Structures are given as structure tokens and as C-alpha cells.
Amino acid sequence: MTIYRGTVLDTPDDPFAGGALRADADAGLLVRDGTIAERGPFAAVRAAQPDDDVVDLRGGLLLPGFVDTHVHFPQVRAIGGLGLPLLDWLERCALPEEARLADPTYASTVAREFLSGLVQAGTTTALVFGSHFAAAVDLLFTEAQRVGLRVTSGLVVSDRLLRDELLTTPERAYDEGLALAERWHGVGRNRYAVTPRFSLSCGNDLLDSCRSLLGEVEGAYFTSHINENDREIATVAELFGVDTYLETYDSHGLVGPRSVLAHDVHPTDAELKVMAERGASVAHCPTSNASLGSGLFPLDRHLAYDVHVALGSDVGGGTGFSLLKEGLQAYFMQRLLGERGYPLAPVHLLHLATSAGARALGLSSEVGDLGVGKRFDAQWLRPRSGSTLDVALRHAADPEDALAKAFTLGTTGDVDTVWIDGEVVAP
Ligand SMILES: O=c1[nH]c(=O)c2nc[nH]c2[nH]1
Ligand SMILES: [Zn+2]
Structure with a gap:
């Protein structure tokens, strides 16, 4: 002892x-x-x-140890793409880099860089947005097991509107996801997360296959993006013919207590009500929201509806792995909201970076x-x-x-x- x-x-x-x-x-x-x-x-x-x-x-x-509830494995080298809104940033900075992870040698190097970045920032647990390539996700889990971090992650899936090499089909998404979950879910500190990239890049059949996989893997998590950027939200509404972004996930049975939705900068009251009813969590990613100009996170409204909120670095839209920096930026953004801002004190920042994340990931009894x-x-x-x-x-x-x-x-x-x-x- x-x-x-x-x-x-x-x-x-x-x-x-x-x-x-x-x-x-x-x-x-x-x-x-x-x-x-x-x-x-x-x-x-x-x-x-x-x-x-x-x-x-x-x-x-x-x-x-910090708990990062939203961070992208393939985007370590995309950090620092400043000056663009979300959809342009994805096209010009993030997705070209993500396509490079088709090469397992490259993916393996990036997995080492990624996990080392998390550890050096004091992060011990993370919900990690994986790669579109199954072999790269396998390498991430392998490296996470070697380093020892508590990682929940999965295959990122999309079947439209991204560059071709990042697209899959509902059947392949299910098969590859299941194979990865069978290999890694509950092995060491690894767990599986079903991960459609965002509704903009996922049709109904693909979201249905995500629901099937979630039902198949006992205790698996669900994570995706929501309500980050005005243009994204308008496109999703048009593509699905829905009133709210949340419906695109909720109508497929993807929203529950093991769901973590990133961003939620522009939610409707109806969405906040449903998120609270389902027990879903939101990953607030302040440096990303500032850098991509996505907006100021309405923490007060999340709290008013009793929606659970934790912190994410959102590397590489975010500006680095440090949850100290995210905490400070969260504080700044509430200040900038004036009277609508929540007066965050240091104790809130530590909670958001640690115990709130543990709760979002169902790990409160352990960490x-x-x-x-x-x-x-x-x-x-x-x-x-x-x-x-x-x-x-x-x-x-x-x-x-x-x-x-x-x-x-x-x-x-x-x-x-x-x-x-x-x-x-x-x-
Ligand atoms: O901040 C973000 N980063 C991403 O990689 C992404 N993909 C969809 N939506 C996204 N938002
Ligand atoms: Zn993200």
C-alpha cells in the first residue's frame, strides 16, 4: 500500500x-x-x-484525472485550423486528415500521438470519437490498452455528403462495429461507443443500423454531434424534414442515459426537455465553439431543464487537450453571455472537468x-x-x-x- x-x-x-x-x-x-x-x-x-x-x-x-467527454482521435494534426466555420473547417482541415488514417501505419502513429496528448494533459478517461476506418479504431483500442487510459470509442460512420473514402453502408457499419465491439467492449478499460458522425452525414437507414448495433452490444455508449452551427442545423432540418435536430437521433432510439451529444450550442426548449427525460448528457466544448465561431453555450438553459453537462476538448476543432483551458474558456463564454451567462466558479470548472464527465460516462462509482x-x-x-x-x-x-x-x-x-x-x- x-x-x-x-x-x-x-x-x-x-x-x-x-x-x-x-x-x-x-x-x-x-x-x-x-x-x-x-x-x-x-x-x-x-x-x-x-x-x-x-x-x-x-x-x-x-x-x-480529467474526464474528456468529446475528443477526436484522427484530428491531433488538424489542431490549429483557425478562421473557418464548422462545415468549411471539416472540408478543408479535418476530413483530409481523417482520410489519411486509411493507412494503418499512419493511424498507428496518430494513435500514439493522440493518447500521449491526453495523458500529458492530465486526462485519464475519455469518450473518443474514433476513425471512419475500422483498422484505425482497432489500433486506437490497442494503444489505449497499452497506455492504460479509460477509453470509450467506436467506428465513426457516415453514408453521405462527406468525401467518398469516409463513407460506408448501413450493413458494413453494423458488421464492422459489431466486430470491433466484440473484440474490445469491456476488455481492460476499453468500452464501445456507437458513433454516427452527425445527422448531416447519416441517412435514416444508417441511423437504424446504429440503433441495431446499440441494442446488440450490452452497455455500449452512443455519441454524436448536435446543434453546433446554424448552417449545419438548417441543412439537417431540410434533409430530414424535422423540426428539431434531436428528433433525427431520438426517432431511431439513440437517445438515452448512455448517450453523449457534443456541442448543443443552439438547442430548442423542446430538445432540452427530451434530453432531460431521456437522461442524456451534453459535452460542452468551449474552445471549439469559440474557434469555429459556433456560438455561446446556453449553460443556464441546460441547467434549467436539468440536462447533464460535462466538458470536452473537441480536438481538433478545439485548441488542445487541456481541460484546464476548456474550463477557463467555459468561464469566459458564460461571462460573454452577460445576464444569460451562468456565473461559473472554480468549483464548477473542476466538476465539469472531472466528476461531471465521470457521470456522463456512467463511471461515477469508480472515478x-x-x-x-x-x-x-x-x-x-x-x-x-x-x-x-x-x-x-x-x-x-x-x-x-x-x-x-x-x-x-x-x-x-x-x-x-x-x-x-x-x-x-x-x-
Ligand atoms: O466540431 C466538430 N468536429 C467534427 O469533427 C465534426 N463532425 C461533425 N460535426 C463536427 N463538429
Ligand atoms: Zn466533435
Whole structure:
């Protein structure tokens, strides 16, 4: 057994429902077989376990590993395509890069870059938008198993309006998806997610085949995009002859408690009501929404309807893997909404980046906070001595203030060590 000593911050109680930041200065976390067995003042935990190893993490902050609920595996090298709205960005930046993953050697390199990017950002769990190529998704799961990250992912499918090499058929989508799920779902920390790209690129028969696959794979997740961009939304309404984007998924039985819909920047009230009824979650992707000019996320309306919201980096529409940056950008965007903005405090940002994501992915009993009984999935933020974040943390007034400084100034370069199930994860 090992005792981890440091300043531990986490959010076991939902701050949107009144929960406070849990902050323990000089805490001890006793970890046995990857699970947190005790948590308390270091001196007390140490006195009860005088012979165990101590890992000294004083200085900096010990936080739960981040949970990224929307991030694209094939888009690592597409990060930084600035200045375009969604559909142009897809055509010019994202899809040409995604087509390159037809080559398994290329896909294998990108899988390594992708997982290393997540780990270096302090992310330990992710819902990953896979590739349109089954072999590339297989390589992603293989690499995820080697690195140890908790990954839920799947084959991305489309059958219209994208470049030809990214298109499939309903039958092939089902067969390839099932083969991947049989190989990887529930294997190690991997799980399968049925993943139509978005309704714009998926006809009714393909969405039907997604529903069949979802019914076939017990416990599988569903993820896609929704209500991101005005032109996208108008095209979907025209293609399907529907009033709301959500109907295109819901009419195929794809919306439920294991569904995570990315973006939802422009929802109708009717859609929010149905999402809440179904228990679906929304992945809010703030840097992507800002970079692609998609809009300002109406967090207040999601909360008013009781729609669960977590955070996604949306690499490569998003600007990097750091959920610190996403948290700060989420805060900025609520500020820019003026009176319609939700006043996000540091505790909300940590919740959105950790426990909210764990809940969206049905993993709350295992990860998302550093309480007794949870797996030790954690990150040690330790800024370089003399850096501005180091100075700011040393002079923080209280734990909330320290967390505000971490989200304002922290970068992936400040993530010193990452653990999953109590094992150090090498990037
Ligand atoms: O931000 C986004 N990134 C994508 O890759 C994508 N595909 C469909 N819709 C999308 N939105
Ligand atoms: Zn996306």
C-alpha cells in the first residue's frame, strides 16, 4: 500500500446542486490495489500505516484525472485550423486528415500521438470519437490498452455528403462495429461507443443500423454531434424534414442515459426537455465553439431543464487537450453571455472537468473524485519553480483561489505525474 501526501481538491458533490469544493491541505490518501482505501489528514493516515511507502506530493495540487467527454482521435494534426466555420473547417482541415488514417501505419502513429496528448494533459478517461476506418479504431483500442487510459470509442460512420473514402453502408457499419465491439467492449478499460458522425452525414437507414448495433452490444455508449452551427442545423432540418435536430437521433432510439451529444450550442426548449427525460448528457466544448465561431453555450438553459453537462476538448476543432483551458474558456463564454451567462466558479470548472464527465460516462462509482472507494486516477499539478502559476499558488488565499489560479494559468506543462488505478501512466 502507498500513501500519497499533498493538497487534494475534488468535487464529490455537484456544485450546480449546492455542493462545495472538498479541499484537504496536507492530506493522506492510502491506496491499496489501485483503490483509495483511506483519506484523511496525512498525520492520521500515516500513524495508522507507519510502514507503508509515502509519495510526497506537497507543493502544487493533487486533482482527480480529467474526464474528456468529446475528443477526436484522427484530428491531433488538424489542431490549429483557425478562421473557418464548422462545415468549411471539416472540408478543408479535418476530413483530409481523417482520410489519411486509411493507412494503418499512419493511424498507428496518430494513435500514439493522440493518447500521449491526453495523458500529458492530465486526462485519464475519455469518450473518443474514433476513425471512419475500422483498422484505425482497432489500433486506437490497442494503444489505449497499452497506455492504460479509460477509453470509450467506436467506428465513426457516415453514408453521405462527406468525401467518398469516409463513407460506408448501413450493413458494413453494423458488421464492422459489431466486430470491433466484440473484440474490445469491456476488455481492460476499453468500452464501445456507437458513433454516427452527425445527422448531416447519416441517412435514416444508417441511423437504424446504429440503433441495431446499440441494442446488440450490452452497455455500449452512443455519441454524436448536435446543434453546433446554424448552417449545419438548417441543412439537417431540410434533409430530414424535422423540426428539431434531436428528433433525427431520438426517432431511431439513440437517445438515452448512455448517450453523449457534443456541442448543443443552439438547442430548442423542446430538445432540452427530451434530453432531460431521456437522461442524456451534453459535452460542452468551449474552445471549439469559440474557434469555429459556433456560438455561446446556453449553460443556464441546460441547467434549467436539468440536462447533464460535462466538458470536452473537441480536438481538433478545439485548441488542445487541456481541460484546464476548456474550463477557463467555459468561464469566459458564460461571462460573454452577460445576464444569460451562468456565473461559473472554480468549483464548477473542476466538476465539469472531472466528476461531471465521470457521470456522463456512467463511471461515477469508480472515478471522478478522490474519495474512499474510488480508483486512484489522479494528476499532480506541479508548476515549475518560479513560474507565474507557482507564485500564484504559493500566494493563494484559499483552496478556491488556488483552483482559480490553476484554471487561469495552468497548462499541460504543469501536469507532473498522472496515475490510473494507482499506476503511473507514461505519456
Ligand atoms: O466540431 C466538430 N468536429 C467534427 O469533427 C465534426 N463532425 C461533425 N460535426 C463536427 N463538429
Ligand atoms: Zn466533435
